[in-house]
Amino acid sequence: MLPAAVIDQIKADLPEWHWQGVGQGASIMEVSHRGKAFEALINDAEQDLRDLLAIPANYSVLFMQGGAWGQFACVPMNLLRADEYAGYVVSGGWSKSASEEAAKFGEVAVLGLSEEDRYHWAPKLSTDIIEKYNKSHSRPDKLGETLWSYFYVCSNETVYGNELHTLPRDLPAPLVVDASSHFLSRAMDVSSCGLIYAGAQKNVGPAGVTIVIVRDDLLDRAPKAIPAVWHYAHMAKHKSLFNTPPVFSIYATALTLKWIKAQGGLDEMERRAVARSSMLYDAIDASKLFKAPVVKADRSRMNVVFDSPNEEIDKAFVTFCEARGLMSLKGHRVRGGMRASLYNAMPIEGVEALVAAMREFETIQSKL
Ligand SMILES: Cc1ncc(COP(=O)(O)O)c(C=O)c1O
Incomplete structure (x- = not known):
């Protein structure tokens, strides 16, 4: 559901898009993503998101495509190093799918699972659980040490209705969060996460754009041989305008961000x-x-x-x-x-x- 005020604004802009009161001579569905007005809009949307979530300066904001499923693959493609583990908490169908997708790219350890209880609770990740895993799965080639590329949680499991009201902290590797279905429904401590992503279509806009907030030191982890549109560093370098972005979805998202700000x-x-x-x-x-x-x-x-x-x-x-x-x-x-x-x-x-x-x-x- 989108705010009625946002839908009204979209209706008004469909025949001719007005950016800051200036008619663009075309519908928002027709303008170029290389035009000055759209470039200003995407920068404005990024700033609004930064203001709302208090995103620290050492994080990049990316507007990507491929939905959350795209990120299920994109995260391990960029962050999962050879000979390391990605630790997944499986608290519902979405994190289960994400862990299965990641397993196509490298080694995955499931560090919490509530499937037997039909996901009626959300397992909590802690350093104790990680240490226990390290002890029981120590690998001789790492001199008994298990190395982690990242840990992964889905902070709101849309289908089974469980939510992490606080995120795990102080983990020995960056935390990746799929926040798709409760994004911008509350404040989040971005600085405690390595990467947060959210498909827009629940709380911020129509389907088509996926917001990724990623700590800059993680950008260059990706091996060279991954597709440009899935490469975080590449997308960050081009400020999400490397190829044609989903202009309409980003525009509608930008309106929703303004609406959230105006509501308080x-x-x-x-x-x-x-x-x-x-x-x-x-x-x-x-x-x-x-x-x-x-x-x-x-x-x-x-x-x-x-x-x-x-x-x-x-x-x-x-x-x-x-x-x-x-x-x-x-x-x-x-x-x-x-x-x-x-x-x-x-x-x-x-x-x-x-x-x-x-x-x-x-x-x-x-x-x-
Ligand atoms: C939490 C969560 N993750 C991932 C997805 C998959 O999203 P998409 O269909 O955009 O790939 C959904 C879809 O509802 C979701 O709610």
């Missing part, structure tokens, strides 16, 4: 996320029909996953909601159940309407 920034986004999600979790916890399976400490503020006693009731509830204009509540196909995605632009009234529908449905069910 990430503290305000977090306040709203807490208000929306706690209203819904409270209603689920008070219900006799619905259950939220994720442990309280790890519950996602963006993707609220819940179940009824069986698939038939799930289906009836989703249909009941659709008739009331409450859309997209069906859980992801790999998990089933229900999922309410409460991204930044979702007004609290959307949650109030869902809670009212749940109560009404439960009353009807109790009389059957």
